[in-house]
Amino acid sequence: MNVSLSRFLVLLILLLVWCGALSGQAFRRDYNPPGSYCLDLVETTGGGFLLVGGISTDSSLFLQRTDAGGNVLWTAHQQLNGARAIAACAASGGGFAVLCENYLDNGALRNLLLRIDSAGAMLWQTVLDNPSLPNGFRDVVATSDGGFALAGDGRSFVPVADSYIRLLRLDGSGTTLWSREIGYANTGKELAAGVLEMPNGDLVVAGERRGNAPVVDESDFFLARTDAQGNLLWEQVYP
Numbered sequence: 001m002n003v004s005l006s007r008f009l010v011l012l013i014l015l016l017v018w019c020g021a022l023s024g025q026a027f028r029r030d031y032n033p034p035g036s037y038c039l040d041l042v043e044t045t046g047g048g049f050l051l052v053g054g055i056s057t058d059s060s061l062f063l064q065r066t067d068a069g070g071n072v073l074w075t076a077h078q079q080l081n082g083a084r085a086i087a088a089c090a091a092s093g094g095g096f097a098v099l100c101e102n103y104l105d106n107g108a109l110r111n112l113l114l115r116i117d118s119a120g121a122m123l124w125q126t127v128l129d130n131p132s133l134p135n136g137f138r139d140v141v142a143t144s145d146g147g148f149a150l151a152g153d154g155r156s157f158v159p160v161a162d163s164y165i166r167l168l169r170l171d172g173s174g175t176t177l178w179s180r181e182i183g184y185a186n187t188g189k190e191l192a193a194g195v196l197e198m199p200n201g202d203l204v205v206a207g208e209r210r211g212n213a214p215v216v217d218e219s220d221f222f223l224a225r226t227d228a229q230g231n232l233l234w235e236q237v238y239p
Contacts, residue, residue: 035055048066084102087099105134124173139192165205202226
């Protein structure tokens with residue numbers, strides 16, 4: 001093969017790669033309103049996205065869906081007593097579930113779970129039950145039975161101040177099925193970061209474990225697994 005033909009083939013390959021990259025719909029978008037921010041996003045059917053977060057200028061909820069190119073399909077921003085969205089998931093029956101924090105309810109800040117359809121219309125909303133830390137949930141995942149599992153933090157003060165992971169299970173209408181506490185009692189502080197469902201229905205919760213004084217700034221990776229009813233199968237701490 002001569003040098004000219006080799007160079008031609010190399011240039012042709014580079015051109016094809018470049019054209020393929022252009023067809024991948026890379027984009028950058030800025031969205032209104034000013035002061036809005038995104039704290040989680042979900043990939044939707046068709047390659048688009050659901051973005052959830054808040055709007056700092058008026059403490060309202062930010063909900064927006066785009067197509068695969070980032071173009072806005074709809075927005076459903078709304079005032080919900082100061083609530084902002086911190087996590088979301090696609091619901092097994094279509095639409096989405098959106099976890100919110102800072103919802104002002106009878107003078108207390110609480111978590112709120114919203115169920116919206118694929119067009120952003122509200123189907124239901126429920127204030128989540130977490131008596132020791134009403135604003136402590138951090139993540140939500142859809143479960144194979146049509147419901148939802150949530151993970152967050154709880155607090156205890158007897159015999160010493162401590163924290164643990166709270167795991168909550170809801171049915172498809174937002175009714176609580178059960179609530180569980182996970183963590184090493186009185187030996188540190190467990191803080192939840194995320195939850196997922198395994199193929200067999202078990203739940204896995206990830207987070208961190210912080211030591212008691214005087215090493216409260218030290219933390220390790222924490223992982224726990226329960227069955228579908230919230231019964232603990234195992235928990236581990238990894239340095």
